[in-house]
Amino acid sequence: MNGDGKINPGSMSAAIDAIRGGTGSLDVVILAGSAPTSGSAAPECDAVMALPGVNSCTSWTLTAASDGNNSQVNADIRNAEFVYFAGGDQCRYAAWKGTALEASVESVVAKGGGSGGGSAGTHINSPVVYDACQGSVTSAEALANPYDSYITFTTGMFDWPNYAGVINDSHFTARDRMGRTMAFVARAIKDGRTSGGKAWGVGVEEGSSLLLDSNGQATLYGTEAFIVLGDHQPEQATAGKPLTFSGYKIWHLGPGQTYDFKNRPTCGYYLRNVTGGVIDTNPYSGTPQTTCGTPGGTVLLAENEANDTRATANDATALTYPASISGTMASTTDRDYFRVSLAANERLTVQCAVPDAYDADLYLLDSNGSTLTRSVNNGLGTDESLTFTRTAAGSATYHLELEAYRGSGTPTYTCTLTKN
Structure with a gap:
């Protein structure tokens, strides 16, 4: 799950090695919703083919929802060991929900392969997808009204093992997206889109990648990523009113650090509050709690x-x-x-x-x-x-x-x- 649309060589190489067991080679399919505006017609394939352990890379540009039922596309996906969703427009990807393409990608993961993406491709790989089908929302807009018309979701597409209850976001620090992820988390809880009254936001910064392995362990490649947990009902999440939500628990991951999504930690976070649409202090930095489950340790x-x-x-x-x-x-x-x-x-x-x-x-x-x-x-x-x-x-x-x-x-x- 990359913070921008580029292939991250470190995480991609690690994924390839894990899938092929260190020997042999595998096939990759790149899915895009639009063609590149300049340069190579298949820049992701160019980057992937430069990595060890790759036998082939096939790139498909699919511009209509009906393309999800293209027989050749689905044959290529099912024969591959890794599927990568390129950057672009996650709304186009969400339109493939319920098509043969959805089942084909799921079959790749089921046989021990992988799925991933960058930017829009990161969004589509979480179980709750901010689909941006009505437009892109800023943090200020989302905090001022968590039911802003630009905030729309798709659920029930990809539910990867150990990754339940998550909403992905990308370009995280560079575009100041912590506030909108906080709003997404509050909405997911309030609307019942996740179970157990909890939701996790996963924000990956540009140039970084979060690799989730088959055991639920996520490792950061690059500079930083954030895990944002909301574990109770929001104090205020109502259409037309600013968000109030106390006690977001935030984990800040640095290079090489991990987060266990299978056995989700109950310590190592710092706390932030949103009151009347305003975050109490810098949400991108804080002093972590060092003893599980309790304030001040x-x-x-x-x-x-x-x-x-x-x-x-x-x-x-x-x-x-x-x-x-x-x-x-x-x-x-x-x-x-x-x-x-x-x-x-x-x-x-x-x-x-x-x-x-x-x-x-x-x-x-x-x-x-x-x-x-x-x-x-x-x-x-x-x-x-x-x-x-x-x-x-x-x-x-x-x-x-x-x-x-x-x-x-x-x-x-x-x-x-x-x-x-």
Whole structure:
């Protein structure tokens, strides 16, 4: 998955060697939606044929959706070991969904070959595709309105092993696309385009390439790439209104660094917030968390049973924020309470990562036990989040309640608490 339309020799050579097992040679097919405007008629084939282990390279320019059913095109694809989608217009590629070409490319991967692309070709290789069929959106436009008419998606085309829940983007830093990827992630969660209440954005910079191997390990060739995780429902993702989403988890990959998509990490990220369409600080750089799953590297408060009532709530009022609380839903009737405090005009944001063993709901209660706000997303392992601002004068005590809605088990939930 290349950050621009050019073949990356390092990642392409590594892919070729992995497919052919270090011996023999393989055949490559290049698919393009339009002919090059200058230079060679097949620049990608020129670059590929210069690499060791390549027997042949065939380039096809397909300009209509019906070309996806061309018998010779599909025969060439099925006989190849690698299919590369050139840069250009991913909307043209999305039009091949449901044609014979889609099944042919899938057959190449199924037999141990590979698929990839650059720029538009990178977009089409993610399970959620920003197809740009209505036009290209900028970060500013997407953050100001995550339902901008230019933001359209295609799903259900290519679902590569270990790569579920992902939206690719390219030309990432050079064209400042972090903001729009954040909006894409929020939309994917809000619209239910991914499962488990989570979505991952993968942004690759120009001149760089991310190679995903058969075990789900992605290695960066080049300068940088970013993994952007949204793991809860957006606080605001509504047509015509600016995006608000707290706690994006961002991994910044440098040359040679890896990200395991099969066993996705729960540490090594830095956090960024979007409030009213504005990212809180530079989203392309941050200090990574070094201990899994917790802000600042330490689980500051693990539940201490019995904490099943407000009277026996665990005290989180003295924690330094951002903070973390954790516990388990030990039974189908379990309730865990934590005591927190808020000053005047102080906003509390709570994001809970819920394990797949159960469905837990999250509530914020006032001092009388009345519900002020709640998060009750359905599904085992579906994360919960809420935000509340105290508008009254002075400070007051509140209670967070985690309640077992369905299922139970020993896996731990972890809630991140921030105040601002």
